[in-house]
Amino acid sequence: MSSANIKHLLLAQFARLGKALSHPNRLELLEFLAQGSRGVDELAGLSGQSVANTSQHLQQLRQAGLVQSRRQGQRVLYSLAGDDVVALMDALRRVARQHIPDVDHLVHRHLDPRDAMEPVPVDQLLERIRRGEVTVVDVRPEAEFQAGHVPGAINIPLDELEARLGQLDPGREVIAYCRGPYCVLAYDAVHNLREKGFRARRMEDGYPEWKNAGLPVEKAAS
């Protein structure tokens, strides 16, 4: 086999990977999976598409090598193929933010300028949690929270934030986080909390990055 042929075979394989990343639905599935294993039905619900459609997208992701599946009883659980997939998605987001004006624009328009200036770095946060200096709020839906979350965090999905403000100590700073650096839930939460008079900041990055950094993780009792 000639070098040129090998080169083109390799390029074809890389392109298959790119193709898997070329549909919004699949990217959304990858984002959910970055938070933990999920069944097809569950993913269909989270992404708001039909089960059959979800299944087909998942199979494309699996054929591309981005996710893997294992059977557990009646259900088939999907999960990311490895941490390097998270790194790949991160590289994708980074390029998008850097070189597509719309992306940077969309993100910035939707956040209080101070939020952008004061994200809490992940490494400092762990120490502050241990000292009990901050209230950490996970604003993702309950299902995602139960699959794994930052130790000591309490789960208040964004929808319920206003109704459950009473659970928060007004004297302590609140740190909000969600699915990742581009997840806007945390931005919205910080914005709302500040309007109510809380000191609030968002965690830089989200749960997938936290988990991926090897930091401790807490799970709901099953």
Next chain:
Amino acid sequence: MSSANIKHLLLAQFARLGKALSHPNRLELLEFLAQGSRGVDELAGLSGQSVANTSQHLQQLRQAGLVQSRRQGQRVLYSLAGDDVVALMDALRRVARQHIPDVDHLVHRHLDPRDAMEPVPVDQLLERIRRGEVTVVDVRPEAEFQAGHVPGAINIPLDELEARLGQLDPGREVIAYCRGPYCVLAYDAVHNLREKGFRARRMEDGYPEWKNAGLPVEKAAS
């Protein structure tokens, strides 16, 4: 605008990036561009496709934000949008190698096992070049060499290697490199050189990574 809408707008933008990475021809163009600026005509020649086709792929890459173009006289010069694009391609290759059995297989089948074991790390190499301990051979085509290469390297395209063995000092170790960690030219060169009795190893990674690491670069006089 609701958070959900923003999220889907962002996903659509990320997907556009993925789509740009979903065709082998475009990936090949990106690999050439990782070595320096090139004109459309030149890229068409290098990748062996029509000029019109090349132009259209380049425009897709530009719309996706992966490359940029500037006019210089009659020609339009294309180049990568930034270093993060190299990082993205690297993440893509890494995932492919890790999770697509064929890719790892293709790469390994084509190299002498010792080559895999003894790649020369880039950081050590610079010092050894300065001390004149090694002969560095750039096995890429001449046009790519002239656009930029490792300081002190000599250019012997793979085709000409056998005919030009006389230019190499048999007493000095030869280090071969080409376009990147997946470029097979360097593997082939090392293999051929060893058959002729030379001590030869390949440089880990290739010219784009060398340049991207901020290491010194030499260019042909223009």
Next chain:
DNA sequence: TCAATATTCAATTGATTTATTGAATATTGC
């Protein structure tokens, strides 16, 4: 074994993508 649940397969339709071709545009050198 049988019904119930979860997932996958298969077939269809409409939309998108690719390579090719030839024409159109922009810049240089005369």
Next chain:
DNA sequence: GCAATATTCAATAAATCAATTGAATATTGA
């Protein structure tokens, strides 16, 4: 201004992809 060169645009046909629908498969619990 005019010819020559480099690049881009526009239109086409073949190929591929996405969402929907209904059927098929596999596992659990009775």
